[in-house]
Amino acid sequence: MDSDRKISPAVINRLPRYYRYLGDLLESDITRISSKELSAKMNITASQIRQDLNNFGGFGQQGYGYNVEYLYNEIKKILGLDRMYNMIVVGGGNLGQALVNYTNFEKRGFVIKAVFDTNPRLIGMTIRGVEVYDTDQMENYVKNNPVDVAILTLPRSQAVKVANDLAKWGVKGMWNFSHVDLQVPEDVLVENVHLTDSLMTLLYKINEMYYSGDEDIHEANLKNGLPMKPLTEEE
Amino acid sequence: MDSDRKISPAVINRLPRYYRYLGDLLESDITRISSKELSAKMNITASQIRQDLNNFGGFGQQGYGYNVEYLYNEIKKILGLDRMYNMIVVGGGNLGQALVNYTNFEKRGFVIKAVFDTNPRLIGMTIRGVEVYDTDQMENYVKNNPVDVAILTLPRSQAVKVANDLAKWGVKGMWNFSHVDLQVPEDVLVENVHLTDSLMTLLYKINEMYYSGDEDIHEANLKNGLPMKPLTEEE
């Protein structure tokens, strides 16, 4: 580990994908891989792979490539996955429950310790062994237990206030599923998952490719259930 | 609507956010806004807003700014949100169910018509009025009903095959929550939501800011539940 200059967000966003591919290679008992081979698998350039990795140090060896297990473990360390993380879920609705039930998180060391909600029907319940508490108790919990990440799965209307409170009480990481942009101090880190936005960009692309501006085709297809056909270029 | 050249992905990804902010302004009965005012709210540059919008045509007016309602509706059309979309959920686990239960989708015209799963305990059930069918029946369903988007919420191991089948049967849009990269023909559009990757990038940032390389601090904080403090620069 040597570099110290700021890593670009683009690179950081690619790290989990490298980690995933390396994990898969490891499972397949592949011990070494060159940037060229990996680039073919991942559909990116070999050059980008080498550039990306070299932000964190020289993990490869000329004439050989990269040792899969070594590289995997280095990226694991870089991402901070060699530790456990304590998380809470704020908002015990369907999505919050789904995340609590996602057992893969625990396997990776992302442990959900508590769920908070205001709904009396949920409070006191247990989801996969994780208790649902009244949001009233959140301040007390957060101040007396380590919380690395708060998972925000509550309605838009409440998310901003709750995030501010959590920030005030010392929570430094927010994984925000609420459809709103949080406004928190800059020492608090937020990662947004805006599902509706994600779906909309997909719909944009579908529209662009198949229905660009021509509503008739779309209506017809919708009614008849006909398979869609790409639009032909006609510029 | 005039331009015809390819819009950059960066711009497309920002469109839903513009749409959201404009919707909020509309709710607040604000009728006009300048790129400068909007840039302050959204934390991006006014220049970027004007550039982005001008990809699709001149929606503003010199000396005035933008009419909120008009711009809102134009972006709505650009994103293709002035139509309904038929969707199916493949994989009726916790996440799939959470998405079916998310009523906001329906309000926007994203309608989930059916859920498919292999689990006999789920088949025949109904989630918010949406029936769960055996995956056996999926081919028949897809070939006889319009499906704009397949929402993939199934285990990694099954996702690739299912996506290929769906593509073969004519589904052109895939919203992929499975933790794997799909390999589909290029006329099939995929939008990935890799939750684990998203969480990992958050953890990277938390680590970088608070625990950079120093495990002792982390251990201590975890044990004592002390509030974290940003690392001081010491280069």
Next chain:
DNA sequence: TAGATTGTTAATCGATTAACAATC
């Protein structure tokens, strides 16, 4: 008209790709 603010061109910045000397 004068002031405001767009649409758009030009300048800058950052990220990706290409190239190749270093070296295992």
Next chain:
DNA sequence: TAGATTGTTAATCGATTAACAATC
């Protein structure tokens, strides 16, 4: 050693920001 492949510098490409003439 010869071949392969990295690490790294330079070139290219794309995206963001700045600037300003056009115009409402």
